[in-house]
Amino acid sequence: MRRLLALFGLCLLPGGCARAPLSYLDATSPIGGAIASLGWGLTGISVGVCIIVGLLLVVAIVRRRAAADTAIGPVNDRLALRWIGAGVGVSTVVLLGAAIWTLVTVHSIGEPPRNAPLTIDVVGQEWWWSVKYRAADPAREFETADQLVIPVNVPVKIELTSRDVIHSFWVPKLGGKMDMIPSRTNVTWLEADKIGDYRGQCSEFCGLQHANMAFNVRVLSQADFDVWWTRQLQPAAGSPDTDAGLNTFMVRCAACHTIRGTPAGGILGPDLSHFGSRESIAADLMPNTPENLANWIDNTQTIKPGVKMPELHMLASEVSDVTSYLENLK
């Protein structure tokens, strides 16, 4: 028994799970960190309780093994009951302590700070994420997909809703999960303390492609973030008659996808404005490389069976046109 508990403890050391993108006990961000310390605390208590009770049980079993007699005799449990009372007392104290620690943690991370400088609307829909950046001046508002870019050390308020079924927004290393329920707006918030890429994942069963509904959170310095924001506002250059890729895109993809600055305005699929600058494709399933994109366009239903994007059986030339066009939408 004890061997198993040791394995439980060992594996949780930060070293064991550093390369796991979604593990959260090594989180250091303001929310993720607060929960992680609470997590370590409660895990410690749990492991401790298991070891104590395990020892008690093993000792209880082996201490009288030698006695072969199976006779029944009168018993006096006054001492045993006093020990049980003590045990329950200690457990109650530990439970109350844990409860109070929880409530304190909840209080500190429960509500987003009043004046979060940045608000992002994330709308979940069957199996990808629409991300709208809000601003006081409507002209600075824009939409992107499957990717949250946020500045470091800045609390970001996130308003969550869903266009179809219930999804759940979860970036383990940056904070707890919050459900996205249609006709209801839930509010959560994130704050990153380190620049880098984090992975988010839908964590409420939402149908066929729930498993592959992830997104990427890229944390930039404040300066890089502002540069990124202004570039996102630039409309895409070129027109259908001059650019073969855009012309194919207009005919094949414009009914479902939007590229700001071109007549393509479909909202059924993710917004592809500035697609080239994104880190991953297909709801963070594959890195954003031309080969992956071409493979995704050609074999959509084999990669993610059941996803809404149909296989268009396009000609190879069309696929390469569209792929190159999208990739240089930086």
Next chain:
Amino acid sequence: MTVSQADATVSPEGRKLLGIWETAPGIFGWLATVDHKTIGIRYLCTAFFFLIVGGLEALVMRVQLAQPELKLLSPDAYNQLFSMHGTTMMFLYALPMLSGFSNYLWPLMLGSRDMAFPRLNALSYWTFLAAGIFLYVSFPIGQAPNGGWFAYVPNTSLQYDPGINMDVFALGLVFLGISTVVGSANFIVTLLRCRAPGMSVNRLPIIVWGTFTASCANLLAVPAVSLACAMLWLDRRFGTHFFDVAGGGQPLLWQHLFWIFGHPWVYALVLPAMGIVSDALPVFCRRPLVGYTLVAISTVATMILGFGVWVHHMFATGLPVMSLSFFSAASFVIAIPSAVGVFCWIATIWTGKPQFTTPFLFFAGFVMLFVIGGVSGFMTASVALDWQLTDSYFVVAHLHYVLLGINVFPVVGGIHFWFPKMTGRMMDERLGRWTFWTMFIGFNAAFFPMHVTGLMGMPRRVYTYPAEMGVGGLNLLSTIGAFVFALGVLLFLLNIGRSLRSGPPAGDNPWDAPALEWSTSSPPPVYNFATIPQVASRHPLWEERLGETDRRSILGDRASTGMVLDRGKETIGVTPLDAEPNVVLKMPGDSLLPFLLAAGMTVLFFGLLARSGWAIGAGGLAEIVILFLWLTPRQFAESEEVALHE
């Protein structure tokens, strides 16, 4: 399926009782039996069959998850499998298995000849069987329920799941709810009225306390899920707007209704099993249970608190933090009664003389798994931590530790313990030990790594996961563990098969256990007790050796002065608390009505599924006619009026 009494040594009045109580032979008897022992065994076998079906589904899922991005199952196939795995285990295995135990043991433990409502007992089994088949009716055409056992709306509304998948689920649950509620009512009345004189409430075995509490909880909780499922079905097929957002409905209403049922239900699944351990473990410690009253009170307390914690399943739905904190605190407090139970069992082992029989191993293993499952529950009770833990594989680990640890292990141990009583044959100890260690190691190898994959962020209910998530190795370990556990269950089945054919004869009390059921023969006669016993203590068969009181229970054939009650099928009715006899109960004999009522209900529910007016009309009419027949009181011949014996 009763073992016919070839035994020549039955006493004369026994032969008379035998004539009165024995089930008719042949198909009529098979369909019409109301003997609680037959129904109990049928419950055990059917529930075990569903355990195996659910287990196979789990194995296929584990193969799909053994390594990242495998293509064994399509997403819809995986969704159907994990939904049916959950539904089968939670609804078709867990409670029916415990009902099997309680149905079989209660009359024997309480010193009565049968449950309070024998025909109702048969009805609850037949309805359970029919509902089980109903839930699997769309499986062969590849349209099994695929919205998860929790079936959250709007994913299961018509707009996103237009097939008949979720109609089968919703109607199936309402159908099964009838069986559960009927069974619970029967258990409650049996406890209150059908006991041997002297079996007062402080002498009841803990499994009786467990099942009684579970039954009371079911009466309050099951209607919630039946209502929710009816509303879901109406939303899907008749355009109502209970959960439909466009029409002003609320998706969260489903979650509240479901979990108000959900949490009391999971406690109903474990309390009787904890009762099994509290009754059987002391036998192998050669001493009574430490702190009987503490354990009884903690059983009831757990269930009462169980009604106040359901929102801990919904910590991430954006409800106000203030209310979440209340439910989080309640979820912490509910660990205290469980702690009481654990300390009592350990104290019993500590102060007893443990015998390393197979049941004992299972019960010791149970205590360890109970603690691990309990503390992982304690971790998810913390609302802040639960924002990371919920919907991850950590919760999968927790629920399997709690459900397998607290339900399956005691059940397998309990079967090892009561198999001799039920069949008159002993199970093989060596094979039993092999079964325990295979199951224990397999179980821990399968589900312990899930704590770790959960903490590494692996979400629940995913048909695959990307390689770079780093959880491939642990999932492979889980898959191997699952197959080892399955091997253990196979060994258990072998043991049962072999013991049924050639197990050594068991005798009346092979374990020298104290409870009343061990005072009968193995298997007990169909009328249970030739004369109604009088109970004087909590451990009728250990009274001399324990020396707690000088009064002695009057048992079995030695109770020559006891009540014979052989004018028709009769048993004694007692006052609820102190168990003073105050009435002789006339019990109904074999009857086809329960089977027919269940058949009528099946036609009705298939009519609802297919929305065919004819089937609904036929089913409904059949129900009314059968209920009419069922409820017409039988006139007893004048002579059968019996004066009350002192």
Next chain:
Amino acid sequence: MSPARVSILGLVLVVVAAGATGWVLSIGKQPENRVAVAYPEGLAAVVPLGISAGHAPPLAVPPDNPLASDPNSVEEGKKLYGQMNCAGCHGYDAKGGMGPDLTDTEWRYGGTPIDIYKSIYEGRPQGMPAWGNTLPPNTIWLLVSYIQSLGGTFAAAAPDEGDASPAAAQGQGARAGQRQ
């Protein structure tokens, strides 16, 4: 084990085995009903969205809708009807608006599944855009499934009904009233 118990056990095993194989077979089937249909060669041949029927390439498409009976297809088609802006012209209840009513039995260009497929695929002169090169055949069949579920369409005529294509025969009546 008495013969009765053995027979029950055998029966149960047979039923479980049948159920499992049935499931494995039918689960496999679902993805197949995504229709893989021969597709016209490349972009140049078909007129872009927005301008109606130019020269439309030959179609190799089955006369009847392979997806019509599948409830998923009807529901998927209903969502597409809203998302592809069909509802804008034909009304959210498909009772007509700028575009004609799709629930009645009056069809200007033929009411059999293949006619409706062609109307969507090629577009029509009075403003119906050509979706042929934007929506793959399977998606168009989903839309046709939804329109068929509205009850106004005609069954696909049996192919051996003379050489006149079902559309022509049935279309006669409709086309007469077409001259606006």
Next chain:
Amino acid sequence: MNRAYLAALIFTAASPALAQSTNEANPAKSYSGATADFAGAGAPGEWTSQARDYANTRFSPLTQLTTDNVNRLRLAWTFSDGTQYGHEGAPLVVGDTMYVVSPFPNTAYALDLTKPGPTIKWQFDPNPSPQAIGKACCDAVIRGWAYADGKLIYNLLDDHTVAVDAATGKQVWRTAMDKVSHGVTMTQSAFAADGKVFVGNSGGEMGVNGWLAALDVGTGKELWRAHAVGPDSDVKIGPDFHPYYPWMQGKDLGVKTWPAGAWNTGAGASWGFVSYDEKTKTIFYGTSNPGPRVPVQRPGDNLWTSAMFARDPDTGLAKWAYQFTPHDQWDYDGVNEAVLLDMPIDGKMRQTLVHFDRNTYAYTIDRNTGEVLVAKNFAYQNWSTGFDMKSGRPIVDPQREPKPGVKIDKVCPPDIGQKDWEPPAFSPATGLLYVGVFNICMGLTDHEVSYIAGTPYDGMEMQRYSADGKDGNWGGLIAWDPAHGKKIWEIPEKFMVMSGVISTAGNLIFYGTTDGWFRAVDAWTGKVLWSQKLGSGIIGQPITYMGPDNRQYVAVAAGVGGAAMVQKGRDGFLPRGNTIYVFSLDGEGIKATGDSLPAPVISSDSGQ
């Protein structure tokens, strides 16, 4: 069917009594003291433009028909153009010829009034592309045509403006204005003034980029084109642009009040009537709703949609603008006409324009500065809880704001407002404006929508119904005092009143209902003096003219269509029609008599 007909009869009889009681003595003094400059009106007997004059008063100085003899009006002659779409235009009478243009395929006819049962002098078939039918949101109609410089000028549905020589019927020029494949159609009534003709597009539902353009009357060459959304260069906003309210002042507001890139499909079409103030050389016209109609997809005020522009006709540069419904969430277009009147407001004489908007506010605005002087509700509405005169913005009731996917009931008025494009008439004697209105509400569900060129980009699912419950009234005619923003009297009608209204010096008001009643009413008392049921619902604009026989005729086209089709399911709703009915006293007119009638030729072998 007859039960409803009977009810309608009783109703019309009862209504005048109802109207009668509200106005007892016979006041000779004008209610509002408003006067109008009837520039551009042509000769008293003629009707040379849709609104008869630049100020859009629709007032005719003819007095042969008076309140006393109007009950002797009988049908003189009719003319049908054989098309099935809504007939919204007003026939023009220049000299002794009546010019009529049919809805799609927009065939033009010149009728020689001097001949008995007027004969067709010439007919012109422009053959527009049928592709446009599927793009016209609200029926393939044409809202009017203009006569200038000896030419009949009008817009074709497929985005061309054509000029036809009034004498010969030959095409003089045809200018392509936009592309149907972008979802643009043209139903706007061309407005000729100052040697130019002003034309605008439709397509608010198709996510177009709305504009108004000026063409040279002689050559059809485009002089300038002003868009409703986009940077100041597109919207032709120059340095001398002075909107009255601060929230409309600033640079490139046509881009800044939209999310990034959304203005390009922001609509703001101009399909309503244009007015022109000759003294200050300013044209006034409105812009339609923002696209898409789902507000969540376009946060911000969405300038310059649902707004009124005042522009210099020569350069097209805007002088001022005023937005009626900022961030419009219910498709309340601002295209309705501006009636230019001068009236005393709070004792001071002001040069104003009166505009009945689709958001149910009747505005009286200073037409030189754009300041809102009066803004009162002329019918029932519940989307706005009040009007903030200081900021010039209506206050929105959050309960009525639509959310995608959730049905909201009883939003009043519906998308077509309590008054759509149907133009009012002004009577200088009473100083009142007579307006056909509705009394309806809607159940509304928003659906977020994709922009796919050539398909609708609106996303509003609606059901309209009467504001008074199940079988309540759907409309009426109101008399409105623009100076004080007060309704003087109202004639409730079972069906929507969507026809134009005209007033005459004989103190008569003519209007029609969408279930076919054409009525003459006393301008002072609102008493219905004469009613005639026509063959189809009336959404056309009546006119009155002096025939070559010096007889006063009243003409109106009866062919239901357009927005009136929301009543399609109601009992008593007439089928479509395409006939122009012309009335005169006792039905007299130029008749075929004597030798002009054909004489029978007795066949020679008859033998009797």
